[in-house]
Amino acid sequence: MSEEKETKAGEKPKKPKIPRQSMPEQDPHKRAGNFDSVTLGYKMEQAALEASRCIQCKKPFCISGCPVSIDIPGFIKLVKEKEYLKAAQHIKKYNLLPAVCGRVCPQEDQCEKVCIVGKKGEPVAIGRLERFVADYEAAHGEVPLPELPPKTGKKVAVVGAGPGGLTVAFDLIMLGHDVTIFEALHKAGGVLVYGIPEFRLPKAIVEREVQYLTRLGVDLKLNHVIGKIRTIDQLMKEDGFDAVFIGSGAGLPWFMDVPGENLNGVYSANEYLTRNNLMKSFDFPKHDTPIKKHKNVAVIGGGNVAMDSVRTALRLGADNAYIVYRRSRAEMPARKEEVDHAEHEGVQFKNLTAPVRVIGNEQGWVTGLECLKMDLGEPDASGRRRPVPVKGSEFIMEMDAVIIAIGTSANPLIAQTTPDLKLNKKGYIEVENETTCRTSKKGVFAGGDIVTGSATVILAMGAGRNAAKSIQQYLQTGEWTPNGKQ
Amino acid sequence: MSFKSIKDIIKYAIEKEAEAMNFYTEAGKQEKYSAGKKTFESFANEEKKHKTMLEDLDPKNVAGFNPARIADLKRSDYMVDITYKAGMSYPDILRLAMKREEKAKKFYDDCVGHVDAGGHKKLFQMLSQEEAKHKLALETLYDNLMAKGGD
Numbered sequence A: 001m002s003e004e005k006e007t008k009a010g011e012k013p014k015k016p017k018i019p020r021q022s023m024p025e026q027d028p029h030k031r032a033g034n035f036d037s038v039t040l041g042y043k044m045e046q047a048a049l050e051a052s053r054c055i056q057c058k059k060p061f062c063i064s065g066c067p068v069s070i071d072i073p074g075f076i077k078l079v080k081e082k083e084y085l086k087a088a089q090h091i092k093k094y095n096l097l098p099a100v101c102g103r104v105c106p107q108e109d110q111c112e113k114v115c116i117v118g119k120k121g122e123p124v125a126i127g128r129l130e131r132f133v134a135d136y137e138a139a140h141g142e143v144p145l146p147e148l149p150p151k152t153g154k155k156v157a158v159v160g161a162g163p164g165g166l167t168v169a170f171d172l173i174m175l176g177h178d179v180t181i182f183e184a185l186h187k188a189g190g191v192l193v194y195g196i197p198e199f200r201l202p203k204a205i206v207e208r209e210v211q212y213l214t215r216l217g218v219d220l221k222l223n224h225v226i227g228k229i230r231t232i233d234q235l236m237k238e239d240g241f242d243a244v245f246i247g248s249g250a251g252l253p254w255f256m257d258v259p260g261e262n263l264n265g266v267y268s269a270n271e272y273l274t275r276n277n278l279m280k281s282f283d284f285p286k287h288d289t290p291i292k293k294h295k296n297v298a299v300i301g302g303g304n305v306a307m308d309s310v311r312t313a314l315r316l317g318a319d320n321a322y323i324v325y326r327r328s329r330a331e332m333p334a335r336k337e338e339v340d341h342a343e344h345e346g347v348q349f350k351n352l353t354a355p356v357r358v359i360g361n362e363q364g365w366v367t368g369l370e371c372l373k374m375d376l377g378e379p380d381a382s383g384r385r386r387p388v389p390v391k392g393s394e395f396i397m398e399m400d401a402v403i404i405a406i407g408t409s410a411n412p413l414i415a416q417t418t419p420d421l422k423l424n425k426k427g428y429i430e431v432e433n434e435t436t437c438r439t440s441k442k443g444v445f446a447g448g449d450i451v452t453g454s455a456t457v458i459l460a461m462g463a464g465r466n467a468a469k470s471i472q473q474y475l476q477t478g479e480w481t482p483n484g485k486q
Numbered sequence B: 001m002s003f004k005s006i007k008d009i010i011k012y013a014i015e016k017e018a019e020a021m022n023f024y025t026e027a028g029k030q031e032k033y034s035a036g037k038k039t040f041e042s043f044a045n046e047e048k049k050h051k052t053m054l055e056d057l058d059p060k061n062v063a064g065f066n067p068a069r070i071a072d073l074k075r076s077d078y079m080v081d082i083t084y085k086a087g088m089s090y091p092d093i094l095r096l097a098m099k100r101e102e103k104a105k106k107f108y109d110d111c112v113g114h115v116d117a118g119g120h121k122k123l124f125q126m127l128s129q130e131e132a133k134h135k136l137a138l139e140t141l142y143d144n145l146m147a148k149g150g151d
């Protein structure tokens, strides 16, 4: 039986009669000058129409494509029945932050990639529907607080208020434990507040979710750097915490190590984005932390972080904002939607181009970027064609800012102050497996980017959920043997 | 540097591999945390293998050596020099190792240009090719790591 005729799921893909509903967007020229949301979300009629494209598969592939196995046909059915609040609550059983994931998850590589409707046309817009129901819920009054179980008397510390830490905190408070989150920054949300810009993820959404947690009784301690103020050992031995979850992310930026990288006007993407998103440098003088206005800005890299940085540079008034990327467009790890948006807004792409030197003036400010043209070399043993420099292809681009977005790794502070915490060779915390999330130290669990390296919001939340289950088991049994078995 | 015989050159190359092995072993010892320790230990092991290969090399086989084309990603060539610091990050450790291989390869390439005897030339080409292979292996590791980060 060919896959065309009938799939393993037993559904016959037909060409969908209703086209995939497009998402209304701000005009590209207008939005390149403001920090408001780029995409505007479905209207009710669009959501209902899009939901009707789902054929309610008996064995839905979309669920297996979702890292946290959301019952996708289940929530879409509720949208079709116009039960939007119920749909939102249904998703929340699996995913604490649907308004976030509906906006930033790479659905094109996950649920939508395997959606059966996509075999003969465009897949059901699962992410847009997820966002719609979450926004609908937010627009329809405060979400009532669920009833909490009696207190267990157990105390859990969560280090880091990113999506991983927030999920652990939610799941554990719902089980009756006392939960304290220690967050280094002055705002909770992790990358959701300091990294991803307002035009892609309005901060009010994250604030609302954080408030929901504090309303539930989670104690949020901001400006608390663990490893400086308290160590993990002190939390456990002196402060009475029965378990600790480490969700401190991977926020230490990498640099290129080319000459001139220490000139003024060279930023790590983390610094550049944090100054804008968290310190609101774009809103000077209302916020007293301005950033220098640059005319020609090069962002090095081709991931989501690079796209966010270059689009921020445009919005801060750059005349020319470039992506300088050593590989070809096909290799860019950024979401396709973000690359398309950047292009429509006027970002200039210099692909197959590698920076080799940042040039500066006598005052120590950036004036240019020397680059080399790259060519894809012969396939190596793995069949991959890697970029190699084209001899004599050096050229200089006039530039007054260079933003480096080529990756990050774990900040070593917690590991340095917790000597019995095992790390892998890349410096990430080693866990027993992704289900138990147990570290080498009794009572200490970890998940999210600090374990996997930079990944995605949904994976960090999935890890948080698994860790919460594992912490619950530990708190109930006190067992610390492989897989909880004696 | 002057080399009188093929044996002399091999002896020198073995010393260089031993130096690299010791460098990585010492760096591994200085690392307080498991992450860097493991990486340096694995590099020290690699260098040990290279050293053994040279120790087992039969000088008679040098004449029959035909250089192969080894891809050069040139990832390290445009980077500034980097020195060992305790607690350095994984990408920095890779950069440090790539730079060392780049310099070793360059040294042997220079030697090729400075000797007349055919046998000596061949041996330096052989040594340069070995370093090129090590450089490629490290640069591939580095390139894979960086590609994931968006570089």
Ligand SMILES: Cc1cc2nc3c(=O)[nH]c(=O)nc-3n(C[C@H](O)[C@H](O)[C@H](O)COP(=O)(O)OP(=O)(O)OC[C@H]3O[C@@H](n4cnc5c(N)ncnc54)[C@H](O)[C@@H]3O)c2cc1C
Residues within 6 Å of the ligand: A104, A105, A106, A159, A160, A161, A162, A163, A164, A165, A182, A183, A184, A185, A188, A189, A190, A191, A192, A195, A196, A224, A225, A226, A227, A247, A248, A249, A250, A251, A273, A304, A305, A308, A335, A411, A413, A414, A447, A448, A449, A450, A454, A455, A456, A457, A458, A460
């Ligand atoms: C600019 C940018 C854009 C991205 N875009 C996307 C996207 O579109 N889609 C997607 O799915 N993913 C995206 N990601 C990746 C995603 O945001 C991360 O994978 C995710 O946030 C990881 O969650 P986490 O909870 O592990 O850590 P984080 O979100 O990094 O949160 C960690 C928190 O721990 C805190 N912390 C660190 N050290 C300490 C300490 N010692 N003491 C106390 N607190 C500490 C930090 O301040 C931070 O608040 C993006 C990342 C960036 C940087």
Ligand code: SF4
Residues within 6 Å of the ligand: A053, A054, A055, A056, A057, A060, A061, A062, A063, A072, A073, A114, A115, A116, A117, A124, A126
């Ligand atoms: S979203 Fe796609 S795969 Fe999932 S149930 Fe609907 S049609 Fe089937």
